[in-house]
Amino acid sequence: MTAVPAFTALKLFRVYNHYRVTVGIILLGALFLQSEASISQTFAPYYFRIAAFSYAAVHVFTAFIMLAGFQPVIRHIVFSILLEVSLVTAMMLFGTGIAGGLGNMLVISVAASNIILRSQLGLLVAAISSLCVMGQEIYLLLNDSSNIDSVFRAGVLGVVYFATxxxxxxxxxxxxxxxxLARRRAQNIEELERLNHQIIQRMLTGIIVTNEFGQVRMANQAALSLLGHEPTETLDMLPDDLMERLRDWQLDPGRKSLPFRGSSNRAPVQANFAMLQKEEGQDILIFLEDTGKIAQQAQQLKLASLGRLTAGIAHEIRNPLGAASHAAQLLLESDELNTADRQMTEIILRHAKRMNGIIENVLELSRGKTSTPEMIDLNEWLKTYINDYTAGGTISADIEVIRHKPDIQGRFDASHLSQILNNLIANGLRYSTAKTGYPWVGIVIGEIEDTRQAYLDILDNGPGIDNEQMRHLFEPFFTTDKKGTGLGLYLSKELCEANQAQLDYFKRDEGGSRFRITFPHPKRTT
Structure with a gap:
């Protein structure tokens, strides 16, 4: 037999004591309401009153001490029930014996003890109750106050105690x-709920549970991050952009929603919706995907395919292209070429070099070397980078560094960052010189206050880019320069995505262009 837990036994005993207090009050009321002649029919009226008062007083006292905070243990409960059996037996002895019917009260006591204790102690209470009832009836028989029939009835009542x-x-x-069983199931459900909560919170996909009116019931950390909130914040209502897409989905569930920016400093977010059926009503499950990660996965697949393609390109194109370039160089060295042929040969050589540059860029992109991000002190790193850059043949370039804070760090692969800045600074110097005649580029080092993300702005004084060109700015082989390959910005953006960073273009109010590299959050390591 499994013992009842202590807190359950205490609760049951508290309820049972309320019953005993009620019975005690009823007994006292009966004593006051009955006539003196009725009381005088008992064997010992004085002691009967004392036993009745004691029964009520003991249980009222027990109720008060439990109300005051006392928590009885099993031995206290057993003692209290045995004391109750003794007092009931005393009332039977000083009353009218088995004929008075008080012995029936012990049936409740025996049943209560077996419910509360659920052990061999319950049978002990039944045995003691039987012995007490039989003992007091035999005592009365020996004093000529009872008869054999009453003793037999007491024996039958003892059997009833054991049966009960x-x-x-x-x-x-x-x-x-x-x-x-219910407790184990409840524990399993609670453990599964905690496990599901941890799994949902650790998922990289944003999960939001909301009702049809946009009231949020649950949102994991990934969802808060994608929407530009801190992990400790609480999301009560859906943002306006997400709410608008939810309404569109409710009108047409088969329609795919457009990506939106949960934060101005993060990649666009793709929202997908699903209905969550419940017993009453229904909730909506929202999945938020970081399109930056999707683009990164697509990039890896793209680079794998491009790698296979460029292996053939390198063999099939570079060899004949090298031969043509070498032949053009030999022709230029000839003294027999006239001016027109020399110009045509220079065109051939120039375009051969351009084609070779395209192949070099494609090969560089196809290698897809895995990024190894590290924390970089941008102020110190830029000093070294600019010294190396100007020492490489661009001494006349004016590269101005604007620092908003003295200590700004970003997580990036240093070699990738060098390649990106090489492309952006070279473009900026070229377009600034073309418009103003002065090779100037500005580099702004800053930090976004809300997200603590570092950024680099590369500024130029060039003509800028119109809206139509902006749509294709980061596409491969798109260029506004006749001498360009159209792969510089594309390669730069791919390298940014490989480091979980962003590369965006903005127009400057004073004219020119501004390219911003937004570094990933410093706590984001994967």
């Missing part, structure tokens, strides 16, 4: 087994 104990023990065992 066994029946209640069986029922208590079933109840205990059901409680244990």
């Amino acid at each position: 104990a066994l029946l209640v023990r069986n029922l208590s065992y079933r109840i205990s087994a059901s409680e244990d």
